[in-house]
Amino acid sequence: MKSEQVRVGILGVSGYTGAELVRLVASHPRLELTWVSAKQSAGQRLEEVLPSVRGIPRLAELSIEPFEP
Numbered sequence: 580m581k582s583e584q585v586r587v588g589i590l591g592v593s594g595y596t597g598a599e600l601v602r603l604v605a606s607h608p609r610l611e612l613t614w615v616s617a618k619q620s621a622g623q624r625l626e627e628v629l630p631s632v633r634g635i636p637r638l639a640e641l642s643i644e645p646f647e648p
Contacts, residue, residue, distance in 0.1 A: 588614035590646060593628045601629060605638060612638060621645035 587604050591597045592615040604610045620628045626639035633639050 582609050584611045585609055586611050586613045588612075588616070590616045592625070592643060593617040593620040598629050598631070601625070601632065601638070605632070605635060612641065614644065615641050616644045616646040618646050 587610050589597050589600050589604070589612065592601060594617075597615075597617065601612065601615075604612045615625055617628070620643045622645070623643050624639065625641040625643060626633045628643060
């Protein structure tokens with residue numbers, strides 16, 4: 580039985596908890612980070628806000644979406 584990827588989105592990605600969630604999701608074999616959002620960092624690429632993702636395919640290029648509750 581083949582394991583399917585689970586798509587994940589993170590709200591509040593520019594904060595400490597969001598950064599930790601990115602790290603955990605990126606290292607998990609069945610999770611795929613496909614959406615990120617934050618109020619203050621909207622419009623920036625994820626690598627601009629979290630330099631630790633530079634060079635990681637698909638993560639560095641993610642665009643941070645605006646969040647309006």
